[in-house]
Amino acid sequence: MFRNYLKIGWRNLLKNKAYTLINIGGLALGMAVTLVIGLWVEDELTYNDHFENRSKIAQMFQSQTFNSQTGTGPAMPRPLEKALREGYADNFKYLMMSSWNFPQYLKYGEISISRTGSFMQREAPDLLELEILRGEKDGVREINSIMLAESSAEALFGKEDPIGKVVEVNNEFDMMVTAVYKDIPTNNAFDDLEFILPWDKYLAESEWVREAEDNWGNNSFQMFVQIAENTTMEKVTSTIRNVKKDLNEDTAEFNPQLMLLPMKDWHLRSNFENGKQSGGRIQYVWLFGIIGAFVLLLACINFMNLSTARSEKRAKEVGIRKSIGSQRNQLINQFLSESFLVVVFAFFVALIIVLISLNGFNDLAKKEIVFPWTSPFFWAISVVFILFTSLLSGSYPALYLSSFKPVEVLKGTFKAGRYSSLPRKILVVLQFTVSVAFIIGTVIVMQQINHAKNRPVGYDKEGLIQIPAMSEDFSGKFELMRDEFIGSNAAIEVSGSSSPTTNIWSNRSGYNWEGKPEGFQEDFAWTEVTPEYASSLNLRIVEGRDFSREFASDSNAVLINETAKKYMGVSNPIGMLLKDDDEEDPAPPMKIIGVVQDIIAQSPYEPVKQALYVFDxxxxxxxxxxxxxxxxxxxxxxxxxERVFKEHFPDLPFQYDFVDQEYAVKFASEERVGRLAAIFTALAILISCLGLFGLTSFVAEQRTKEIGVRKVLGASAFNVWNMLSKDFLRLVTISCFIAIPISYYVMNGWLQDYPYRVIISWWSFALAMLGAMLITIITVSFQAIRAANANPIKSLRTE
Structure with missing residues (x-):
């Protein structure tokens, strides 16, 4: 029976080729978009799935409150390690301190490369579940050992066995390779961990790290843990929450609260607001999941509309089948079989579209998604997907067509009825409501990105590059290199800084000044700079003066930004002293000599932070x-x-970054979302237009004789076009008025996540409405003009 249904369905598809192409094309596009989004969502949801023990792995976070504003982050003090190991060891299987991931120069023989890695404690290989290819798993137990990722080992040693070879790090110290581990997959929080150095080496080489052993206020490190088998993240968090607060009075005023952020939340739920988790990339997962569902719905609506529009052509077939004994459930199965056949064809076309577009999608989304040919789960989901789409698209036409009464059909008295087109109109309204909402959403996303992009940066980022200088080779050579770079005529100014121009690496508190409010908890961004910093950035001095090498007193001078002036609550800060409130070992007071223009060093969507620029x-x-x-x-x-650099640092690779490109990276995530949303919106509109095109052709075909009579009676081509177009324009207008309030509510909620945000303007909705009208007119006009120009004699002939 099913074979017979498919055979009849196949004949119907061949008989109506245009209808078949529109249906398969629309469904294929919708299914392709849904498949691509599904692969993207799966990639996001499986982030860090490389770890078998991911449910037990966490990173330590802490919340601190400054003047009623709570901030949360992963920066930890060193004393916390000792406190947890001594008092709470039963809660953890592994506890590991780590530095931040920084690029380091690795050299072997004549080969010098730059790779990113961290100083980590001995638990690293077990906690990170490293797959050791060569050497020992406990590869960082010795102070002069180094573990290399496979790609780093190949870059340094080629086909040589690296075990036992000596690598020079930053031209500072020699480390022996004790292990090579397999590169950590890209869809992973540690995918850029290209080498691991021993934590003991970090202590031995860095005095400030050793001095931080008992300093609860120095939050300059990371801590990762794997909890014990007999406990949970919630229990451990509850147990350790107040450890820092209880053990250190100096930081108690900031109410530090510790918590474990489970590995499953690192990628998707890492945003915090006032100490509480407030989402993250999971919002994009939901966004694109909803887009995929609606795009598929649009394609299914096309199928429903075109199938029901052809109802009169199938009416006699239904009448004859019923008159010779076909039951309604048999007719339903027949039409569902046709739907299934169309969906199967569409699915294979969708697969071809996905395979063709996947590389481009990966480039756009910054992913490395591979089509899961060998995944039984994918194919099982695909079967369910096909069946679901077949039911969704074919159920209404099957129920509608199978309801015809055979007597009326065969007597020729069957009429579709006054309200028979109402369901189709509702579906068209739904289609364009979704499409218009997509247009509005995409326009507002782009507005928000451009709003942040057009925000004054505060300095001239064009023609500015930064060279990392974190090797000991650079120590004490700034003035020499500055003279060399300027003397070579390649640079007109050179400065040094402790942080990159586009980021803040350090924050400081513990300062007093005249007029400081009682109980005020200060928090400043801290950057050490050479006197040429402002001139190299073209940074404007708005009050006072810049640093000068001519004044010996400037060694204890400081510049503040405009936000810091407001933050401190002073009207004339020039000449004021910032005093260290450390009573035991206070640093010399710093004199404010100038106020510089605010510069955006962190997120362009956030307010500028109060900053101190200290003389280096x-x-x-x-x-x-x-x-x-x-x-x-x-x-x-x-x-x-590069030539000058190599003359002085021949053993170091020459690296540089354009500051404008580094700044552009801050918009990368939102821009990717905007571009993807724009592409999906365009495809949604295309699918809607395919359906509208097919529907218009059937309406024109049904009204062929009416159009012929009107033309004989003197109707112009414009009159006929207007007659066929106005109904669809009316439906699209209704769609716009439904989509506008829904879009405003959703996008206004999305914008609340951005302190620096665009104000939604009326023209965003007007533009979307105008675009939808224009698209409808263009789509409908082809068939309308074709029908209007048809010879009325041919349409009125009865033979």
Missing amino acids: SEENSNFYNLRLNPKQSVSQNLAII
Whole structure:
């Protein structure tokens, strides 16, 4: 029986080729979009699935409150490790301190490369479940050992066995390779861990790290844990929540609260608001999941509309079948079989579309998604997907067509009825409501991105590059390198800084000043800079003066930004002293000599943070900031700078970043969302237009004789076009008025996550409405004009 249904369905598809192409094309596009989004969502949800013990692994976070504002982050103090190991060891299987992931220079023989890695404690290989390819798993037990990722080992040693070889790190110390581990997969929080150095080496080489052993206020480290088998994340968090607060009075005023952030939340739920989790990328997962569902719904609506529009053509078939004994359930099965056949064809076309577009999608979404050919789960889901889509798209036409009464059909008295087109109109309204909502959402996302992009940065980022200078080789050589770079005519100004221009690496508190409110809890962004910093960035001094090497007193001078002036509540800060409130070992007071313009160093969607720019008296900058010579080409400047760099640092690879490109990275996530949303919106509109095109063709075909009579009686082509177009324009207008309030509510809620946000303007809705009208007119006009220009003699002939 089913075979017979498929055979009849196949004949019907061949008989109505245009209808079949529109149906299969629309469904294929909808299914392709849904499949691609499904693969993206699966990739997001399986982030960190590489770890078998991911349900037990967590990162330590802490919340601190400054002036009623609670901030949460992963920065930890060193004393916490000792406190947890001594008093709470039963709660953990592994506890590991780690530095932040920084690029380091690795050298073997004549080969020098830059790779990112961390200093970690001995628990690292077990906690990170490293797959050891060569050497020992306990590869960082010795102070002079190093573990390399497979790609790093290949870059340094080629096909040589790296075990036992000596690698020079940052031209500072020699480390022996004790293990090579398999590269951690890309869909993973540790995918850029390209080497691991021993924590003991970190202590031995860095005095400030050793001094932080008993300093609860120095939150400069990370801590990862794997909890014990007999407990839960919630229990451990409850147990350790107040450890820092209880053990250190100096930080108790900030009400530090510890918590474990489970590995499953690192990627999707890592945002916090006032100490509480407030989502994260999970919002994008929901967003694209909803988009995928609606795009598929649009494609299914096309099928329903076209099937019911052809109802009169199938009426006699239904009448004859019923008159010779067919039951309604048999007719329903027949039409569902046809739906199933169309969906199967559409699915295979969708697979082809996905395979063709997957590389481009990966580039756009910054993913490495591979089509899951060998996954039984994927194919099982695909079967369910096909069946679900077949039912969704075919159920209404099957129920509608099988309800015809055979007597009326065969006597020729069957009429579709006054309200028979109402369901189709409702479906068209639903289609365009979704499409218009997509248009409005995409426009507002792009507005928000451009709003942040057009925000004044505070400095001139064009023609500015930064060179990392974190090796000991750079120590004490700033003035020499500055003279060399400027003397080569490749740069017109050079400065040094402890943080990159586009980020803040350090925050400080514990300062007093005249007029400071009682109980005020200060928190400043801290950057050490050389005197040329403002001039190299073209950073404007709005009050006072800049640093100067001519004034010896400037070694204890400080610049503040405009936000810091407001934050401190002072009208004339020039000459004021910032005093260290550490009574036991206070640092010399710093004199405010100037106020600089605010610069965006963190998120462009957030307010600028109050900042201190401190004189770098030791010239141990982590970055060189070079203002390129505008009179020469960029490539010419870079070639000269590289030559000068290699003359002084022949063993280090030459690296640099354009500051404008680094700043652009801050918009990458939102821009990817915007571009993907725009593409999916365009496909949703295309699918809706396919359905509208098919529906218009059937309406024109049904009214062929009416159009012929009207033309004979003197109707113009415009009159006929207007007659066929106005009904669809009316439906689209209704869609717009439904979509506008829904879109406003959803997008206004989305914008609340951004302190610096665009105000939704009326023209966003007007533009979407106008676009929907224009698209409808273009889509309908082809068939309408074709029908209007048809010869009325041919349409009125009865033979």
